[in-house]
Amino acid sequence: MAHRFHRMEYNHHLSEVGLTLKGCLVLVMGRRYKSIARGLAVGTLLTSYMLVLYCLSTPAVKQKFRVALSCSNQRLVHSSTHTSQNRTGPSGECEPKVDIMFMKTHKTASSTLLNILFRFGDKHRLEFAFPDGRNDFFYPSPFLCSQVKNYQPGACFNILCNHMRFNEYEVAKLLPADAAYITILRDPAELFESSFHYFRWAIPLTWGIRGETKLTEFLRDPRSYYSPESYNSFYLKNLLFFDFGLDNNLEPEHPLVERGIQSLTNRFNLVLMAEYFEESLILLKDTLCWTMEDLLFFKLNARKHSSVSRLTPELRAKALEWNGADWRLYQHFNTTFWAKVEVYGRTRMEQEVRELRKKNAEMAAICIEGGVAVDARMIWNRDLVPWQPVGESSILGYNLRKNIDPKYRELCRKMLTPEIQYMSELGVNLWLTQLWGWVKDTIS
Incomplete structure (x- = not known):
């Protein structure tokens, strides 16, 4: 009898432990799902906010075009030899x-x-x-x-x-x-x-x-x-x-x-x-x-x-x-x-x-590590990572070679620089695009 009693007590104890573990597991899983749900909710709210902000930054314009006067033909003054518009020069060349x-x-x-x-x-x-x-x-x-x-x-x-x-x-x-x-x-x-x-x-x-x-x-x-x-x-x-x-x-x-x-x-x-x-x-x-x-x-x-x-x-x-x-x-x-x-x-x-392809191949050998495009996640320099669509990384980019002849380094870098980064380099403040990019990458 005593043996049976102790076994029943032992089984009851195991049952309590099992219930406790099950309760902990439910609690942990519940917290995990709540955390995931909270993350999804925050991501959805941020995305919605950015979409609204992006749309509000786009003025509601009716498709009514007005005929306008042309820009003045007075040319801008540049410190460049390229200041004329396809006219014939003294040598007879355009x-x-x-x-x-x-x-x-x-x-x-x-x-x-x-x-x-x-x-x-x-x-x-x-x-x-x-x-x-x-x-x-x-x-x-x-x-x-x-x-x-x-x-x-x-x-x-x-x-x-x-x-x-x-x-x-x-x-x-x-x-x-x-x-x-x-x-x-x-x-x-x-x-x-x-x-x-x-x-x-x-x-x-x-x-x-x-x-x-x-x-x-x-x-x-x-x-x-x-x-x-x-x-x-x-x-x-x-x-x-x-x-x-x-x-x-x-x-x-x-x-x-x-x-x-x-x-x-x-x-x-x-x-x-x-x-x-x-x-x-x-x-x-x-x-x-x-x-x-x-x-x-x-x-x-x-x-x-x-x-x-x-x-x-x-x-x-x-x-x-x-x-x-x-x-x-x-x-x-x-x-x-x-x-x-x-x-x-x-x-x-x-x-x-043929000449253009030859020159491009030569530049690829000079500029690009491995000579080919790679997955964005494999790009060492984040300044060369191209913009990705929401939810995926499907756009390829390039790695700049480490030991490039100095006379080619700047040209190589610019040839590999994606649009967003190049615009920033040219002095454009892309705060809205960059903010949306941060949200996009955070929720992806």
């Missing part, structure tokens, strides 16, 4: 253009081209028209001169090149009448794939999509997921048309689509093609009367291969149909692009492209 409007479109290799423009303007001490507080001109609001840092009526600039929603009449106020207007396009199907994934956390329309992949499911029946009035919906349909200040919800056969294309044809001196980037740069060199050294580049803001969805022929056809206005725009300027190549000369173009 002189470089320094007054440039680059319409930076989304997901089109435009960040690489921006670095080329930054370096050219930096080298020749040109005047940039930069945004104030952030790295874009209050996109997606239509561009206004008042968004330019230190803008005063009548002010004249050399280079305007950051993301904006194009407004021709406001842009014309800032640049001389003979400024070169340049932009770049990309195959709309590939652009749609890139935009869909890169901006997915900023597009509420995509958050509830189910299926094998969100992209595939969306393209299966786009109209069941899309609403023109939804927040950031423009990232999902005819993004190029939207960037150029046009109506991105027009059907491709609408007369306003053709009218918009013709308006851009009349305005832009050169439209580059992302798929033929090196050929595009050679045409740019010819248009601006630049040198081959001005065109040197490393591919910036490239995505990891693992983050890219390969489009099947069926998905590509659906993407082009859904982005029909962009497809008409692209086809038109693809035709004009190759017409310019024919005028330039196919053989001459091939020779120039």
Whole structure:
């Protein structure tokens, strides 16, 4: 009996211990989940706060453009030999253009081209028209001169090149009448794939999509997921048309689509093609009367291969149909692009492209550790880490070699410097962009 009593007492004690341990475990897990929930709540509140702050910093502007007087043709005085605008010099050679409007479109290799423009303007001490507080001109609001840092009526600039929603009449106020207007396009199907994934956390329309992949499911029946009035919906349909200040919800056969294309044809001196980037740069060199050294580049803001969805022929056809206005725009300027190549000369173009590739390969061997792009987490110098989308680290960057010939060190560093860091170096106070970046990285 005594033995049975002691065993019952022992079992009761174990039961109490078990209940105590279970209670502790529940308490610990409860605290852990509360901590996670609290973190999510704080992250959500911070994100909401930043989105509101970012949106409030973007003035609510109705799409009503006023015809404005052009910028004065009195040129800025520079301590540079590049002070004239492609005029013929005493030797009979043209002189470089320094007054440039680059319409930076989304997901089109435009960040690489921006670095080329930054370096050219930096080298020749040109005047940039930069945004104030952030790295874009209050996109997606239509561009206004008042968004330019230190803008005063009548002010004249050399280079305007950051993301904006194009407004021709406001842009014309800032640049001389003979400024070169340049932009770049990309195959709309590939652009749609890139935009869909890169901006997915900023597009509420995509958050509830189910299926094998969100992209595939969306393209299966786009109209069941899309609403023109939804927040950031423009990232999902005819993004190029939207960037150029046009109506991105027009059907491709609408007369306003053709009218918009013709308006851009009349305005832009050169439209580059992302798929033929090196050929595009050679045409740019010819248009601006630049040198081959001005065109040197490393591919910036490239995505990891693992983050890219390969489009099947069926998905590509659906993407082009859904982005029909962009497809008409692209086809038109693809035709004009190759017409310019024919005028330039196919053989001459091939020779120039080979030379550019050779020089870029030489610079890669001089500047880049390992010679290739790496995951952002593998970059030693945080000043060279590119901006990442919310919730992931999919944009590649580079490591600067440690033992570089001093005569190349500064050029190498600038060629590898991402947009945000380069703008800061050029004197732009990016407090809002940097604050949002801190919140984004904290909650990711």
